[in-house]
Amino acid sequence: MDRHLGVIGGSGLYNIDGLDGADWQAVASPFGAPSDQILTGRIGDLTVSFLPRHGRGHIHSPTTVPYRANIDALKRIGVTDVLSVSACGSFREAMAPGDFVIVDQFIDRTFAREKSFFGTGCVAHVSVAHPVCPTLGAAAADAARAAGVTVHDGGIYLAMEGPQFSTLAESKLYREVWGCDVIGMTNMPEAKLAREAELCYASVAMITDYDSWHPGHGAVDITAIVETLHGNAAAARRMVATLAQSLSPDRAPCSAKCDRALDHAILTAPDKRDPALVAQLDAVAGRVMG
Template identity: 45%
Template structure:
């Protein structure tokens, strides 16, 4: 059983031609995920939708239970995750309404638990390239087929939130060479790598943050207006992605991320140590 997971707003679920199969109420060793998972079928492919902030958008970025979200997706057989995220632009040429298929992250969040391997079992996975190249390429092709203005790489600056940036912060991030800014994709991407799930982000630009002298500063009303249009384009992009996607599991190095990263003899560990990470390490036992 191999499924594609989509983490994003609940508005993505209202896609033409989608067949909803079930609502999955999942428990994990880390508590409940943000909401129930919606199991559906698109073009014959099984898809799991998870609203990152809950279906009523009641969970702020710093309160999301990222470990429960990723672990729940692992439990239901997700082999890849498409993160659909609203972001601000830090570059003149990335305009509101543009999509960016992110290839790098800079994590400036704090006090968010960012690993499943919290001891006594320790693991170190590579995050040199935190986004799955194959999944990125497929998403880029889907955007191009639908003539969505798309930037095929970019660095996503992940800020703590829930407040937007100060003008000084925004200009500092620009001086660092950051391309877009948002609040949610870390530690999400780190945890997906530890769970050996392919991960890619479609960053949908809604505003110019607050650095642009000729544009209004970012506000919720402005963001929502552009976001509504972006969601429509995201649905079209996802429909094309699943129409083109090969059926069956695709081999990828992401699925072997833990192969040489676990610093413990798992078979010598007791149940208390293994229970919270069992879904991640059971293939080694």
């Protein structure tokens, strides 16, 4: 099977460099319009597609990002592996602005988003106990280090609804009681949807600030965040180029079984499934539903 790397760019990352034969294409999804067109080209022997999560010009808030359409559109054009790149705040002194964290766990505190492709008429339950692909995550970590970034392997990402930043009390709760490492607004339900779509998913959180808990930094300053974003975005572009060059274009089955997440997940009997919903799931679940 050919590997096709999809990159979802967060705040500050609205384009990537070095794609040969790159072309923006509109991709229709039964789950609505994606955040933007998708830029597809090649880096070496690997096909790479890039989707700006918030759209070029940053038109979508974290809540209004069309997460289902984004993941469906990437799967629909043949993407097999998704690298999520997003800005975040840090709850750890050692995880400083400018550092990258290879996220391995999430706590989902979002509440105003569609979180599944499935529903009434076709019910499915996938496991997200281990919500990211360890193989893709390790490759991203190596690529980030090669790009000159300080990388932290593993971290718990608190996904908040936003768009406001945390109160001081919330920041202390997430850090001191819940043991979270970073905080952001966009990796959920994205990671859950990628698992339902049987895509390998890795999350690279680019630290921009210390949220509001840090006594030496005060409240989150959007001006300082934007300055750090520019540096992070440049490093992210180098990371993507290095990652693409390191991945084999021939994709073996995922050792973590991300690509077989739906094997036993669909519970609705075939004769009870809603034909309209089944038709919407042609890209996401076509492997198991025919």
